[in-house]
Each structure stands twice: as structure tokens, then as C-alpha cells.
Amino acid sequence: MYENGYNVEPKWKEECGVYGVFSRTEDVSGLTYLGLYALQHRGQESAGIAITDGAWMDVTRGMGLVNEVFRHQVPHMENQCIAIGHVRYSTTGSSLLCNTQPLMVNYSGGKIALAHNGNLTNAAEIRHELEEQGTIFQTSIDSEVFVNLIARSRAETVEEKIIESLKKIRGAYCLAIMTEDKLIGARDPQGFRPLCLGKTEEGSYILSSESCGLDVAGAEFVRDIAPGEMVVIDDSGVKSYPFAMNEKKASCIFEYIYFARPDSVIDGQSVHDARFMMGRVLAREAKFKGDIVISVPDSGTTAATGYAYESGIPFVEGLIKNRYIGRTFIQPTQKKRDTSVKLKLNAIRSVVAGKSVIMVDDSIVRGTTSGKIVNMLKQAGAKEVHMCISSPPIGYPCYYGIDTSVRKELIAATKSVEEIREFIGADSLHFISLEGLKSCVSEVNADDMCYACFNSAYPIADGEKPAGDSKYVFEQRKK
Known part of the structure; x- marks a missing residue:
């Protein structure tokens, strides 16, 4: 069948896990490696870690489990201060190396890396608009919509660019974003997917899809990121930027039934x-x-x-x-x-x-x-x-x-x-x-949970079904 110009087939959508560390004293890539191990149950197709020392940024990604991807060496950089990581099950796009995360791009505002857990219900619509304007996409995953929206934003600060972009997105997302000097986390307005903040004794800040990712790093749980909230972590500490906190909450009941680890x-x-x-x-x-x-x-x-x-x-x-x-x-x-x-x-x-x-x-x-x-x-x-x-x-x-x-x-x-x-x-x-x-x-x-898979009461009434309804929506074009 064809929808919105794309040839689609019914396929399955799945889960991911994100992690991030900001520290001037600890091994951020090593902590991220441990965190991804703890979140391995959330994704077994691929894994990746992006790091920065405040000037340079690099990413290592591969297919397979965390220990397979980083079999020879965990990525390292002198004076590294921020790292983000991702374990993937394909939500949109094939299980291919080009679709692994974190995504890393250079744009006029500098460098940015992004890791995403969730599924965007209006990604095909936004991607089509961006392609009509000349935007080139390198992957077939919905997560790439984020980085292109951020790169195209005319807002002054990176925080404003990200919030402007988030307000155009519908669906489920928890994000770990890294710039040269900031670690940023964001959770969708409904709170479909979990994201929490922790802090180590040494003062390092950690973002994790689940609290079990904090435990493995020896970090103390600080709080959950609220639905519709963005947090920015830098040398001055943690700042909160609520961008859509008045929406009806709808966190996923299946996190408690199946997806999350019992110790979270x-x-x-x-x-x-x-x-x-x-x-x-x-x-x-x-x-x-x-x-x-x-x-x-x-x-x-x-x-x-x-x-x-x-x-x-x-x-x-x-x-x-x-x-x-x-x-x-x-x-x-x-x-x-x-x-x-x-x-x-x-x-x-x-x-x-x-x-x-x-x-x-x-x-x-x-x-x-x-x-x-x-x-x-x-x-x-x-x-x-x-x-x-x-x-x-x-x-x-x-x-x-x-x-x-x-x-x-x-x-x-x-x-x-x-x-x-x-x-x-x-x-x-x-x-x-x-x-x-x-x-x-x-x-x-x-009442703040999503039970749509049981009763069809979809929380996002104007976007409950993603355009194309297929994980290959960005790969199979109508000729």
C-alpha cells in the first residue's frame, strides 16, 4: 500500500535506551559504557557512544551488543567531558549500520550528537517538508528529523533551537543530546518513555533511560525528568526548561509490565x-x-x-x-x-x-x-x-x-x-x-498512564497513527 508517497508494508516497531554523562573529573565514556550495559535489555541490535572534549567530537557505533561493538576499546579522548550513548531496537528504519545512534552532525551553530528513544508520529510529514526545502537525509530513521530541525532553527541559543524543534514534534521521545559544552535531556509532553537524572559522589551528572543505569555507575538518583521538560547540564549545574508540561500525561504501562528492569x-x-x-x-x-x-x-x-x-x-x-x-x-x-x-x-x-x-x-x-x-x-x-x-x-x-x-x-x-x-x-x-x-x-x-494497546484510547488524538505506519517508511518510496 501507499501512504503519503511512500510504499509501506506492515512491520513491527520496538524500543531503545539512552544514556549521558557530564563530568570534568571522571571517565565519561567508561561510565557510559557501563550504563549501556545496564540498559542492554532495551536494545540489542546496535550500540554507540559519542564523546567530546569541549572542542572535538567523535562517535563510535556498531551492530550488535555493547560488548561486541566495544570489543577492542571503549572510545576515549583526552580531557573528555561529555558522552552520550544509545542501544537500539529499530523503531523506524532497517537494522543497518547507517541507522545506528548516536547521530552526530556539524551545523552553523557547532557540533551536536543525539540519541533518541521512542517513536515520532509526525516524522514522515516533517521529513517530507524538509526534503521539499532541500534538506538531505543520511539515514532512514525518524530521529534524524530532530537534528535537521535543530540545525535549521534561527533561534539564538542551542536551548532555544532545541525547544523550538521539540514543539514541532509529536509522539514519544526521550533524548540525550550533546554539544561541545552541554549535556541536554528532554522528555516528551506525555512522558511515554522514562528518563531520569543522577549524580555521582564526584559531582558527575548522568542521564539514563532507567534508574538501573545510575546504580551501575555508583550514582545517586536525583529525580525523573518530567514530561514536557528539558534539562541542560553544564559547568554551572543543571537548569530546567519546561516546554510543554500542561499536556495530559500518558506514560507507558508496558515499562512496568515488561520493558524496564525489575530493579528500576x-x-x-x-x-x-x-x-x-x-x-x-x-x-x-x-x-x-x-x-x-x-x-x-x-x-x-x-x-x-x-x-x-x-x-x-x-x-x-x-x-x-x-x-x-x-x-x-x-x-x-x-x-x-x-x-x-x-x-x-x-x-x-x-x-x-x-x-x-x-x-x-x-x-x-x-x-x-x-x-x-x-x-x-x-x-x-x-x-x-x-x-x-x-x-x-x-x-x-x-x-x-x-x-x-x-x-x-x-x-x-x-x-x-x-x-x-x-x-x-x-x-x-x-x-x-x-x-x-x-x-x-x-x-x-x-490515569496518567497509556493503555491504548488494550483499549484504543490513544493519548495523541490528532496523531495517533504515524504517516506510513511502517518502520521502512523512509526507505520504500513510491516510484
Whole structure:
């Protein structure tokens, strides 16, 4: 099909992580390397680090995991004072070296590097306008729109240029931006994606997608960047620039269900505590009786322990995970996902054989992975498999940076709960209720969350669907 002059096909959109360090005393690139390690769960396709000493700026990027990209050496520069880093899952554009981040450009105001987590819903529209005006794009990712808007701005200061650019953008974004003398962070007005600020004992400032990225660097959590806020860090400290803080908040509930690490705290809510409570609520709602409770590791484990705690049924390790295999849900193609399932998990026959098993997982998106796991358990001798899911059925696409962007490929869009149960081969199936899920994030206002993938209540009414609706929207042009 064609939309806005582009030939598009339905594909999936995914996640990223950003990191940044400002310091006159510590190894900023080394800290960024550690931070990206901590955020590796947010992106496994590529990684990159950009650094500056106040005059020169350089970037090192590559395909693969953090330790693979920086296998030989972490980038270094004498007197380096700022670094930003990025781990990527492709949101827009193919998984290619040219689309890795951070992006680095030279423009009339100097040098700038940028790392982006999220998905812009009006990127195709803006890019088309810029191309009509003669702008040349070097990548096929929506993030490049940011740097071009900043470069073209006639505002006087870099802060004003960035804010002017942000006000033209819709959708989900958390940004780590580096100039020769400033580290800048920004979060979209709805607060879809998380971003926080930390400080080390030596006085270094850190920006991270999650608080676990602060912990690995020995930094103290200072605060979350507020939705609609930009912070600028330089030698004078941290300055706050609110640019759109009166918008309706809509942070992503899936950060608590799946994406974030359990040891992170996002907007004051412990991810671990939220997932543990999801398991307790599942036990109250489902009331499944069984011999053992197991999880689909690792994202289902905390909820499974909550189920066991509430029900009194023992939690055991029934599935073994190969720790060297990445997440199947956010692999870039279905073929890779299918292969990963076989390599990733194996049932422990002595644990599950002859047992009525209650299995807890975080979500069912397409149903293929869940079906393979249920079949694996039954082949290992499980008498029954009762499945509990710590999210409601995902029946609608997400356009804000999660891998659920094509409705016809979402199993809950076309099948009832009973039909899903039959499809995956489980003996019973229960999804947590939406109200039950809301009760699990007690430290945040449940009304300030986005549940669009469950109920189609999209927070950005005038831009809920990105033009083109494809990660390849900037690659497949209409002839």
C-alpha cells in the first residue's frame, strides 16, 4: 500500500535506551559504557557512544551488543567531558549500520550528537517538508528529523533551537543530546518513555533511560525528568526548561509490565513492586489451582513469585533460560523470534512431569511463542498448563515505540480469550483485568498512564497513527 508517497508494508516497531554523562573529573565514556550495559535489555541490535572534549567530537557505533561493538576499546579522548550513548531496537528504519545512534552532525551553530528513544508520529510529514526545502537525509530513521530541525532553527541559543524543534514534534521521545559544552535531556509532553537524572559522589551528572543505569555507575538518583521538560547540564549545574508540561500525561504501562528492569524505579514506582503485585492480583482473579507456579523467565518471574505468595502454591523454576539469548518479543523479524524460542528456553522435566502447572508470563502478542512454550511443557510431561498473563489482551497497535504496531498480527485483535487458549494449547488462560493492572501501579496516578494497546484510547488524538505506519517508511518510496 501507499501512504503519503511512500510504499509501506506492515512491520513491527520496538524500543531503545539512552544514556549521558557530564563530568570534568571522571571517565565519561567508561561510565557510559557501563550504563549501556545496564540498559542492554532495551536494545540489542546496535550500540554507540559519542564523546567530546569541549572542542572535538567523535562517535563510535556498531551492530550488535555493547560488548561486541566495544570489543577492542571503549572510545576515549583526552580531557573528555561529555558522552552520550544509545542501544537500539529499530523503531523506524532497517537494522543497518547507517541507522545506528548516536547521530552526530556539524551545523552553523557547532557540533551536536543525539540519541533518541521512542517513536515520532509526525516524522514522515516533517521529513517530507524538509526534503521539499532541500534538506538531505543520511539515514532512514525518524530521529534524524530532530537534528535537521535543530540545525535549521534561527533561534539564538542551542536551548532555544532545541525547544523550538521539540514543539514541532509529536509522539514519544526521550533524548540525550550533546554539544561541545552541554549535556541536554528532554522528555516528551506525555512522558511515554522514562528518563531520569543522577549524580555521582564526584559531582558527575548522568542521564539514563532507567534508574538501573545510575546504580551501575555508583550514582545517586536525583529525580525523573518530567514530561514536557528539558534539562541542560553544564559547568554551572543543571537548569530546567519546561516546554510543554500542561499536556495530559500518558506514560507507558508496558515499562512496568515488561520493558524496564525489575530493579528500576520509574516516576516513583518500583518496577519490581508493580510486577509482584500483578502476580498477586492474577492469583485473586484467576483462582487457578495447581501443584506449582512457574514463570516464563525473566520478565514473568516477579509476577510469578507474586502469584505464588498470594496463592500459597510453591514457585519453582520449571523453565531454564539460556542467558546468552536475547528477548524473543523484540527480535526484529518473526523468523528470528521463532529460532530464538528454541534456543532460549527448555523445560526441566523432573520439575514439571506429572504436575498441574500454573505458568505466568507478561503478555501474549502474536501467540506463537506462548504456544511453543505450552507445547514444550506438555512434551516434558506436564499434566496441565494453566496460563496467567500480567497484561490485558493486546488488541490495538502501539505507535509510541513498542513492538505491537500492526493490528492484524495481534492475536487478541481477532480472537477471544477462549480462542487464544485453544490456539496456544493451554488448559486455562487468564489475562489480568485493566482495573486490576491499574491497582498495581499504586505510586503513580493510574490515569496518567497509556493503555491504548488494550483499549484504543490513544493519548495523541490528532496523531495517533504515524504517516506510513511502517518502520521502512523512509526507505520504500513510491516510484
